[in-house]
Amino acid sequence: MAFHLRQACFLLLVALLSQHLTSGLAAANGRGDIGVYWGRNKYEGTLREACDTGLYNTVMISFLSAFGHGKYTLDLSDHSESEYDIGIDIKHCQSKGILVLLSIGGQGGEYWLPSSKSAADLADYLWTAFLGGGRAGVRLPFGDAAVDGVDFFIDQGATEHYDEVAKRLKDYTKYSRVGRAMVLAATTRCGFPDQRLEKALDTGLFDRVHVKLFGEDRKCMSTPRESWEKWAAAYPRSKVFVVVVASPDTAAAPAGYLPPRDLYYRVLQFVMRRRNYGGIVIWNRYFDKKTHFSSAL
Template sequence: MKFSLFICIILSLALAANAFNINSGNNFVGYWGQNSAAPGGRPYQTELGTYCTDNTYDVLIVSFLINFFSGENIIGTNIPAPTLNFANMCGGTYPGYSQLLQCPNIGSGAATCQSKGKIVLLSLGGAVGNYGFTSSAQATQFAKTIWNMFLGGSDSTYPRPFGSVQLDGIDLDLEGGPKEYYDVFVNTLKIQYFAGASKRYYIHAAPQCVYPDAMVGPWTGSALSTGKLDFISIQFYNNWCGLASGSQFNYNTWSQWISANSPGTKIMTARPTTASSTTTPATTSSTSTTRPSTTTTTTTRTSTTTTTTTAPATTSSTTSTTVKPTTTTTTTAPATTSSTTSSTTVKPTTTTTTTTPATTSSTTVKPTTTTTTGPSTTTSATTSSSTTSPNTLVFTQSVTSQWGSNPPTSQISGQVKNNGATTISNPKFSSPQNAIINGMWGLSQDANGYWVLPSWANTLAPGQGVEFGYAINSATPATFNRVA
């Protein structure tokens, strides 16, 4: 899961911006769009263009397009329009539409960034949303929709929420939903649209370090298996294979597959950085990168915290906060990497705003906490939540944002971790709140309605954990009890 709605502050020198060069090994990537904020609820996100005034960022990723197919069609067609969510930005809807946002300031900000040699991508997915394909035809059509609404297309049937600006490509932040047909989507963009374009367009993705990633691949039919992704930022944190995992750090596994099967794809190894107080505009986490002498790029991340920043007076008063605990430590790239240039990536993990026809609103609260010890005891406190189930598997959950009332809808970020001394395989959990849990990622339900770990991480060694998240129609997190 990506670390969403928090701040990464980078103090940079006032240098003239250089043009983005994917082969330089010295790139810094930032995710923008989810109103990065520390606890306390003040909006820190400013207009996109303010993050392109110096040499800090090489790539800005606008986050997120959360639904591939919304409930309204593109006018005059039977083609579903997508849903956008940019927290406190973009309050109005596109003329003739009740849900599709119109975001001219994002368009002008993107143009500003491009004029300074940076590239701007649109992130598809996020931790909360409804996305994925059920057929090859759907994937092909969605590629056409993305091309004409946000990239180099000129079909006037399609609305352009950012105006005439042509973004530089897309990011795949895939954290749930159907995983099939992304190969069709990527191939359609690359072959049918990007190949004959007047400028270069890019496709980026952010798989977890667990190999292969459940959504991105590589496996037959995945986006990565096409060999056409330009660069990936592997999340070497919050997993057993991360930078802090010693001998289990599996960079070489990814590097070997890329070298043999997709040599044009650059690798960045992602790690969160520490945010600090500053007046410099900033939005998300950062990554430092070391790049081997092969064509891959690796990135590392330090531990993540968030701190207070003062937003400019022009910032909208609508706020949204999601803070996801991340604890990793810095490790260098494998000793087998020969040359060391550096490259960086920054990334969020959760979308948590609510969009209404004329406004985008989201109410931020300080994280609430519930602590549950044992299968049936629950006590309320004030910051996070943990459930011990029964002795060695521990659930830790935080309410990262809330909106609405009677009851409110809460966005939950959590982790289940093996705190025992022995390996645990295929555990199952029940929850009395199943009926009010929505959009679960990281855990799935079996045929009997029990929550189970993902297939790629269903065995937890001591100290290993799996992250998950969901929305719930309640002010507090759900309770999970181990049944097997």
Template sequence: MAASLRPLFLAIIPLLMISSLIRSSECQGLGFYWASPEDGNLADICNDHTNGSYEYVAIACLNFTGAISVPPYCTTLGPDIDICQGLGIKVFLSLVGSPDLSPEYVLGTEGFICNEFLNDSSGPSVLGATVNGTDFHFRSGSNNSLDLLAQALRDNCILDDKKVYLSAAPRCQIPDYYLDAAINTGVFDYVWVQFFGDPVRIGPGNRQTQVNTN
């Protein structure tokens, strides 16, 4: 009987360790993704976070489909961004859409992002407030030169008054077609994996399943 219970006991130990870590962390380090006003008022979300658990928010406000553009509803987010940052929440500019960058345009794109969204001393931001960093969140288009853009943001966007953060949001399949090369540069401060709406490889034979958060 004792021998038969040993595998069960060994299996329970990691679960107890994980449970202990979860309780001790008190859900610190959570973030959320804001894609449009349909997700709610940004300032209200930051103000309503429970026990200060949110530390990050990524706002989808720079679209790389065709000419790089900022959705009109993002240009009035300045006061909301200030409120979130005042609560200690880091705000990331999420780069979305269908990019098709060439190496020749990387430095110009990096300079635009750095000066218009991150640099407090370069004048009013397109958003009405500067953000803490950039987030790579691509699901279509080309993966050309995204690694060069990530490297350029790390190497060239150096501000005296604050650290510039970089994050990436790959899908859970490895490798992520769009972000793998960029992540492999090693320049990202955060990588948050998106498990929703994506087929996942699990178990022997790489069986496919669908993760559904509903």
């Protein structure tokens, strides 16, 4: 009897210690994943350097800034390294467990999808050129490196056909030769909903939703927590991220900068409790390198 009592007490102690350790790990990782946009300034350093900082779990290469009219342009802001070298860096980042996505769209690009055919063409191009599909006659900008997925950063133009791109890309997953699921992300404006991406998001195919708490929507940004929670409630099956600008410099964003302390007390301490909270995404690597914003988090 005494043996069984001691055994029961031991098992209870193990359970309590396990619960304590699990709670501690959850608290330590409460900020979630940290992502960053890379490719917007030639002085930000290489992709490899960004990954070697140990600061980021995800990197968005930005941007494929022209598509939809038979022309595709990868705009990496005059980075001196070749696209082939970036491909080597992509594989280096992935070897460290860092997710690498290609961000399409952006600000000031030449992109739109005037038809279902243009949507199909874009999906096919992304699959063959960047996602490991491969096809004779299609140039592979990053060599034999394949990104892990696509981020829809649609900040201009018409709203149609992005849902068709998402569906077609997900259909390709079963043919993937890279041995991992394709990740789809959408970077939205602060205000809910974002008409440019609403139909695409309603497909339910997006793994991640990145909500920008900066930009030009000053009314929305005056209540950043409430704005983010609308997105989290609307897409409970997606991981929803807080996207913040790393500098008060207006060259980074016209408005919406929150210092790390304000970000925590106004937003993070509340939204981290949501089941589908994913983490934080930094705009962008160049400004983060200057201000050490992600380190302060």
